[in-house]
Amino acid sequence: MTSGVERIKQGSLDCWSLRFNNSKLLIAQQGAQILGYGHEGGRPIIWLSEEARLEPGNSVRGGVPVCWPWFGDLQRNPQSIQAMHQQPQQASAHGLVRSIDWSLAGIEQHEQAACISFSYNTLEQPLAHWPHAAELRLSVRLGERLSISLACRNLGEQPLSFSQALHTYFAVSDIHTVGVEGLEGCDYIETLDNWQTLTQSGTLHFSGETDRIYLHPPAKLQICDPGWQRTINLLNRGSQSAVVWNPWIDKARRLSQFNDAAWQRMLCIEHANVLEDMVTLAPASEHQLHLDIWVDK
Numbered sequence: 001m002t003s004g005v006e007r008i009k010q011g012s013l014d015c016w017s018l019r020f021n022n023s024k025l026l027i028a029q030q031g032a033q034i035l036g037y038g039h040e041g042g043r044p045i046i047w048l049s050e051e052a053r054l055e056p057g058n059s060v061r062g063g064v065p066v067c068w069p070w071f072g073d074l075q076r077n078p079q080s081i082q083a084m085h086q087q088p089q090q091a092s093a094h095g096l097v098r099s100i101d102w103s104l105a106g107i108e109q110h111e112q113a114a115c116i117s118f119s120y121n122t123l124e125q126p127l128a129h130w131p132h133a134a135e136l137r138l139s140v141r142l143g144e145r146l147s148i149s150l151a152c153r154n155l156g157e158q159p160l161s162f163s164q165a166l167h168t169y170f171a172v173s174d175i176h177t178v179g180v181e182g183l184e185g186c187d188y189i190e191t192l193d194n195w196q197t198l199t200q201s202g203t204l205h206f207s208g209e210t211d212r213i214y215l216h217p218p219a220k221l222q223i224c225d226p227g228w229q230r231t232i233n234l235l236n237r238g239s240q241s242a243v244v245w246n247p248w249i250d251k252a253r254r255l256s257q258f259n260d261a262a263w264q265r266m267l268c269i270e271h272a273n274v275l276e277d278m279v280t281l282a283p284a285s286e287h288q289l290h291l292d293i294w295v296d297k
């Protein structure tokens with residue numbers, strides 16, 4: 001077993017490269033954003049746009065952006081989350097921490113894994129128009145599986161309300177042929193059609209723009225990819241909502257850092273705490289969201 005962690009520059013971002021046997025992972029200090037994960041000589045598992053701009057202050061397209069302290073459009077969030085912000089009408093999508101530097105909190109290399117963690121403390125680095133005290137920690141363990149954990153602690157004296165997501169972009173051979181298993185029978189919010197609630201029947205396949213919030217999905221989901229003859233397994237704890245997103249043809253043209261044809265090769269499954277699954281933390285309490293990712297051939 002060999003593991004290693006090395007500091008490197010990618011574009012103009014400070015990054016770390018982790019290795020464990022033939023697995024490799026790239027993570028940026030900015031946003032504590034994973035930028036890549038896969039096996040030596042194999043297909044990528046986590047997708048990064050070929051047009052990604054790796055530069056300070058820019059939300060990088062692909063990898064695993066951390067959306068916090070709100071997911072998506074703040075004005076679509078529950079009132080208690082909007083009330084945490086001083087100017088909710090002007091808030092950008094997906095929160096405030098994906099394009100700013102976090103602090104390196106620890107590195108470990110041992111026989112079973114290579115690990116790295118980053119933290120963000122809002123008392124030390126205040127967030128614009130969001131005057132609350134919280135500490136975030138994003139921990140990554142690269143072993144036989146990839147384990148990602150996002151912890152949030154309320155450092156203040158009032159309840160802390162937030163929504164969040166690990167906005168994971170997965171690489172797929174061809175969006176037309178992949179299927180997501182585990183969602184059958186789940187209710188979902190169809191954000192592209194008046195946010196109505198519908199029910200998933202059977203395996204989820206893709207034939208157009210998709211932007212849905214699945215409610216109470218099971219802990220384990222699978223991306224079955226016949227083209228690459230592999231299944232990506234996702235096992236989560238701490239989240240009761242999963243966003244499934246593919247922009248398809250027209251929206252792809254409007255997205256930044258996104259090749260017009262890239263929608264065919266990616267799929268976002270975002271383990272989240274949104275809508276009624278939002279988090280409210282009492283003072284001094286902590287919430288943890290965990291995601292394990294591994295591939296079966």
Ligand SMILES: O=P(O)(O)OC[C@H]1O[C@@H](O)[C@H](O)[C@@H](O)[C@@H]1O
Pocket residue numbers: 072093094167211212243245255270
């Ligand atoms: O372009 P952004 O801000 O990274 O967002 C990308 C997508 O993120 C998804 O989580 C949303 O459901 C989509 O509606 C959104 O388009």
